[in-house]
Amino acid sequence: PIAVALGVPMYGSCAAIVLVAVVLFNKGVPLGTALAFMMAVVALSLPEAIMLRRAMRLQLILIFFGVIAAAIIITGYVFNLLQLSILSSSL
Numbered sequence: 114p115i116a117v118a119l120g121v122p123m124y125g126s127c128a129a130i131v132l133v134a135v136v137l138f139n140k141g142v143p144l145g146t147a148l149a150f151m152m153a154v155v156a157l158s159l160p161e162a163i164m165l166r167r168a169m170r171l172q173l174i175l176i177f178f179g180v181i182a183a184a185i186i187i188t189g190y191v192f193n194l195l196q197l198s199i200l201s202s203s204l
Contacts, residue, residue, distance in 0.1 A: 116153065117182055119153075125155070125158075134151040137150065145188070145189040145192030146189055148188065148189060148192055149185050153185055156181050157185075
């Protein structure tokens with residue numbers, strides 16, 4: 114959840130954020146956390162919300178952000194659990 118919260122106010126291109134996620138992973142951040150951060154930066158940026166505000170009501174934008182944030186958090190936890198199970202089975 115913290116990785117998603119940190120990723121929301123940031124804006125980054127898809128190509129640039131992949132490099133950031135690779136560096137985070139190489140520095141020891143779990144895979145799911147790095148993926149959640151990367152997806153949050155791309156999918157839930159504040160500039161995106163400002164652009165969506167012109168086409169959608171605020172309530173719909175909040176629902177959209179909530180659903181996407183929940184899905185990203187769940188995905189991050191799933192990848193972290195998969196990484197732990199793979200690492201523990203290889204020992």
